[in-house]
Amino acid sequence: DQQVKQNSPSLSVQEGRISILNCDYTNSMFDYFLWYKKYPAEGPTFLISISSIKDKNEDGRFTVFLNKSAKHLSLHIVPSQPGDSAVYFCAAGIEYGNKLVFGAGTILRVKS
Amino acid sequence: GAGVSQTPSNKVTEKGKYVELRCDPISGHTALYWYRQSLGQGPEFLIYFQGTGAADDSGLPNDRFFAVRPEGSVSTLKIQRTERGDSAVYLCASSIRTSGGALSTDTQYFGPGTRLTVL
Numbered sequence A: 001d002q003q004v005k006q007n008s009p010s011l012s013v014q015e016g017r018i019s020i021l022n023c024d025y026t027n028s029m030f031d032y033f034l035w036y037k038k039y040p041a042e043g044p045t046f047l048i049s050i051s052s053i054k055d056k057n058e059d060g061r062f063t064v065f066l067n068k069s070a071k072h073l074s075l076h077i078v079p080s081q082p083g084d085s086a087v088y089f090c091a092a093g094i095e096y097g098n099k100l101v102f103g104a105g106t107i108l109r110v111k112s
Numbered sequence B: 001g002a003g004v005s006q007t008p009s010n011k012v013t014e015k016g017k018y019v020e021l022r023c024d025p026i027s028g029h030t031a032l033y034w035y036r037q038s039l040g041q042g043p044e045f046l047i048y049f050q051g052t053g054a055a056d057d058s059g060l061p062n063d064r065f066f067a068v069r070p071e072g073s074v075s076t077l078k079i080q081r082t083e084r085g086d087s088a089v090y091l092c093a094s095s096i097r098t099s100g101g102a103l104s105t106d107t108q109y110f111g112p113g114t115r116l117t118v119l
Helices: none
Strands: A010-014 A019-025 A032-038 A045-051 A056-059 A062-067 A072-077 A086-093 A100-102 A106-111 B005-007 B010-013 B019-024 B031-037 B044-050 B053-056 B065-068 B075-079 B088-095 B114-118
Touching (some): A019 A106, A045 A056, A045 A062, B031 B075, B044 B065
Parallel strands (some): B010 B114
Antiparallel strands (some): A019 A072, A062 A072, B044 B053
């Protein structure tokens, strides 16, 4: 039972353009959401998060949007850079719970 | 070191053998997590320690898996009678989260993982 789904296994974007990575969740109890970035042979690195009381959070080139009614969140990267090429994981949790539930990841390739 | 370290980086073992995977968290981090990442999947929660105690071990798949953190710092994940299906990357993460703390204050810092291959 996949509670967090990233339906696009990969995405290819031209440098300078926008990258949009999508994530859907099924558990309505989730109230905290995160994006992690992972390079080969390294552990995931925290990128940005959003609480369910918000619908948008921005940090530099990265913006996360949350649509609670659709149980959908997305990560926008503008402008995309070759160094952004990595695997991006969406994760969700319950604020006072103990665990994060991760999606399967989306491989982003930014072409120069 | 500055980050979370895990040893060994790679472990190859035979079916039925016992293995131990070690995690050194960031100094001062009270919370420690173990995850397992199978090929093509995201990290899957195994266990969460708060200090020396396992606050949540609901992700451990069966009783062949056990983890300890005797002094509230280094943790060891132990797998008995390994099976081919145990092959995965085992990730450790730590954070400053205190007991009862919210996830939104709990940035988890991951180590590079141990790649376990069971032949």
